[in-house]
Amino acid sequence: MANKKILTWMGDGSFVELTESEIKEDLEGGTKDAADRGRIDPLTQDELDHLFDIYSSSSPPGHVEQGNEVVFTYDTTCNEIQRNLLPIDRTQMLQLYEKALGADTVELGHIDYSFKAIKPIVGYERSVLEQALLVTTVPVMYGAMPNLGIYSQPDGPAPNSSELMSAGKIEEARAASEAAIEHAVADMVFVASELYESGADGIDFDTTGAAGDPDFLATLRAVEILKKKYPDMCIEMGMSGEFVLGMHGDLHYEDIRLAGLFPHEQVKLAEKAGVTIFGPVVNTTTADSCAWNVARVATFLKACVEQSNIPVHANMGMGVGGVPLNSIPPIDAVARASKAVVDITQLDGL
Amino acid sequence: MGDVLGVAATHGVVSGMGGLRAAGDLVARMQMSRGMRIKEAKNFVANKLGVSLRDLTDPVIMAEIREDLQLGLINPQPGLAMGMEAKFRISELLGIEINSLHRFKGKAGL
Numbered sequence: 001m002a003n004k005k006i007l008t009w010m011g012d013g014s015f016v017e018l019t020e021s022e023i024k025e026d027l028e029g030g031t032k033d034a035a036d037r038g039r040i041d042p043l044t045q046d047e048l049d050h051l052f053d054i055y056s057s058s059s060p061p062g063h064v065e066q067g068n069e070v071v072f073t074y075d076t077t078c079n080e081i082q083r084n085l086l087p088i089d090r091t092q093m094l095q096l097y098e099k100a101l102g103a104d105t106v107e108l109g110h111i112d113y114s115f116k117a118i119k120p121i122v123g124y125e126r127s128v129l130e131q132a133l134l135v136t137t138v139p140v141m142y143g144a145m146p147n148l149g150i151y152s153q154p155d156g157p158a159p160n161s162s163e164l165m166s167a168g169k170i171e172e173a174r175a176a177s178e179a180a181i182e183h184a185v186a187d188m189v190f191v192a193s194e195l196y197e198s199g200a201d202g203i204d205f206d207t208t209g210a211a212g213d214p215d216f217l218a219t220l221r222a223v224e225i226l227k228k229k230y231p232d233m234c235i236e237m238g239m240s241g242e243f244v245l246g247m248h249g250d251l252h253y254e255d256i257r258l259a260g261l262f263p264h265e266q267v268k269l270a271e272k273a274g275v276t277i278f279g280p281v282v283n284t285t286t287a288d289s290c291a292w293n294v295a296r297v298a299t300f301l302k303a304c305v306e307q308s309n310i311p312v313h314a315n316m317g318m319g320v321g322g323v324p325l326n327s328i329p330p331i332d333a334v335a336r337a338s339k340a341v342v343d344i345t346q347l348d349g350l
Numbered sequence: 351m352g353d354v355l356g357v358a359a360t361h362g363v364v365s366g367m368g369g370l371r372a373a374g375d376l377v378a379r380m381q382m383s384r385g386m387r388i389k390e391a392k393n394f395v396a397n398k399l400g401v402s403l404r405d406l407t408d409p410v411i412m413a414e415i416r417e418d419l420q421l422g423l424i425n426p427q428p429g430l431a432m433g434m435e436a437k438f439r440i441s442e443l444l445g446i447e448i449n450s451l452h453r454f455k456g457k458a459g460l
Binding site (some may be wrong): 048061062063064066067069070072073074077079080081083084097099101102103104105106122133134135136137138139140179196197198199200201202232234245275276309311316317318323327328329330331334335339345346347348349 | 353388
């Protein structure tokens with residue numbers, strides 16, 4: 001029986017046949033990997049058994065356990081439609097999510113999804129948002145990326161920290177990152193304020209930390225300023241990766257070094273800055289099975305949910321959260337990841 | 351990355367509360383406005399609506415409730431509240447300020 005072959009997926013979305021024993025080994029390996037890296041507890045045997053039931057079944061799961069359903073926020077509902085070249089207005093895109101997909105919230109965003117890019121056209125974005133808010137009932141967020149990388153020359157105003165680092169100019173590289181932070185904070189506060197003044201139900205800082213610890217610090221500072229300015233503002237911070245890259249290496253927030261933080265540590269700083277909803281990321285590894293990945297994801301997210309005092313909405317899109325790294329992921333693989341993560345971690349949303 | 355059916359729709363079917371089909375938007379509003387965790391938010395909304403937790407994801411029961419309370423429906427019916435109109439009712443029901451509603455009232459002189 002232990003050698004019964006089960007058709008399942010690798011982290012890149014390709015099919016693989018594994019025996020029951022191999023799936024069990026993968027689940028144990030995935031939770032051990034997360035526990036070792038994050039210095040957190042591995043999943044319990046009961047939890048591993050539940051994951052085994054999900055990943056050894058010959059048919060996809062229908063639904064999470066009744067009563068365990070969660071709400072969804074999105075990292076731009078518009079871009080998903082625009083990338084498919086559907087020639088419709090962004091307000092209609094939001095309505096599609098609200099009325100055709102049963103979305104609990106929707107998110108307006110620009111195809112050039114960075115705060116820096118939105119700054120010069122924010123007036124237009126405000127008008128689109130104001131119109132959308134008249135015809136939708138669900139909460140409408142506005143989202144964009146901190147994207148600190150585009151503040152470096154030749155695209156941005158600050159010296160290029162990556163080039164300086166490559167040249168061995170460590171202190172100059174760090175100074176360049178710190179200069180970029182100041183520009184990014186100013187843009188994020190300006191754009192978020194404008195959209196909030198137009199009635200946005202919340203602001204989403206998506207893919208926070210994509211340019212490493214300076215990116216994370218800039219966003220924490222922007223959140224802090226915005227929450228002082230608008231205490232009732234809902235702010236979601238969606239991360240870009242499972243740990244904060246040390247592109248600077250010596251940046252701190254509240255005396256905590258940012259480089260190398262994992263989701264259960266990131267959320268504590270997000271809370272201190274004033275974030276309302278935290279969106280952790282756990283990356284999908286393409287060379288391992290989806291079962292291995294999901295056990296790893298559930299281990300990290302369970303620790304994050306336990307540590308958090310604010311709602312946690314895990315990123316479960318392409319290439320994260322146990323969803324295969326493929327732009328058209330197999331529906332069955334997404335369904336199993338969705339059920340596994342919600343059942344095991346008891347998180348607040350996706 | 352654009353595969354709405356593969357990701358958004360799949361999560362919606364497997365683990366979602368259904369938005370306007372049920373009470374997903376109301377629970378989301380409590381997370382967003384009060385920072386409530388999911389269980390607290392569900393209990394809060396269920397108490398306000400006078401229903402059980404199980405009813406919050408029941409589209410049949412919730413459609414009747416949303417129609418009766420003018421909370422907006424996924425399939426709008428003639429004469430019933432939709433869009434901004436429904437947000438007046440939601441704000442009153444949940445006892446929360448809705449940013450866009452607040453600004454709408456200011457601009458409309460209400």
